[in-house]
Amino acid sequence: MIIGVLALQGAFIEHIHMFERIGVKTAEVRLPGQLEGISGLVIPGGESTTVMKLMHSYGLVGPVGKLARGNMAIWGTCAGMICLSSGALNPDGTPMQTLGLMDMTVKRNAFGRQVDSFESNLHITVLQGGPFPAVFIRAPFIERVGVSVEVLAKLPGGEIVAATQGKLLATSFHPELTGDARLHSYFAGMAGK
Ligand code: GLN
Numbered sequence: 748m749i750i751g752v753l754a755l756q757g758a759f760i761e762h763i764h765m766f767e768r769i770g771v772k773t774a775e776v777r778l779p780g781q782l783e784g785i786s787g788l789v790i791p792g793g794e795s796t797t798v799m800k801l802m803h804s805y806g807l808v809g810p811v812g813k814l815a816r817g818n819m820a821i822w823g824t825c826a827g828m829i830c831l832s833s834g835a836l837n838p839d840g841t842p843m844q845t846l847g848l849m850d851m852t853v854k855r856n857a858f859g860r861q862v863d864s865f866e867s868n869l870h871i872t873v874l875q876g877g878p879f880p881a882v883f884i885r886a887p888f889i890e891r892v893g894v895s896v897e898v899l900a901k902l903p904g905g906e907i908v909a910a911t912q913g914k915l916l917a918t919s920f921h922p923e924l925t926g927d928a929r930l931h932s933y934f935a936g937m938a939g940k
Pocket of ligand 1: 791793794795825826887
């Protein structure tokens with residue numbers, strides 16, 4: 748099994764290293780042809796407007812949507828979660844264009860300036876072995892989830908920061924920047940099914 752990691756911008760190397768640590772093969776994806784033969788795709792954190800722009804330029808929007816509808820596993824972290832959503836709002840309330848794959852509305856840079864970056868020990872419903880050390884960097888949170896979306900984690904303030912819908916997974920934070928590979932294993936499990 749090979750997990751593709753979208754390598755247009757942002758924290759893709761860190762995801763590749765995490766998968767390597769747990770013995771999962773990866774492939775960098777920049778062009779539509781590189782989607783062939785993968786069992787799952789990670790859209791990493793970075794800058795969602797840039798990632799969307801580059802996905803359009805490289806002709807990836809259609810093919811990735813097709814794979815998602817064909818039930819391939821896709822995991823969006825932070826900016827990647829924004830890309831996966833069916834609707835994203837900029838901090839000023841204006842909408843942003845997304846891939847529209849997962850039935851949820853997210854708010855960008857949702858935690859305000861004073862807490863641009865922070866860590867939180869999260870209880871994630873699908874993980875065993877105690878709280879997950881989640882790193883948030885100018886992170887979005889999920890404001891609305893559709894009926895087919897299952898919430899996996901919330902912050903103490905109630906903000907939804909992890910969710911799944913079928914074989915789609917979204918996390919507001921950066922699991923690839925911690926030493927904890929449990930979410931990478933969890934996603935590899937989803938992709939292998
Ligand atoms: N603030 C970024 C965006 O809106 C996301 C930040 C991140 O991926 N760490 O796209």
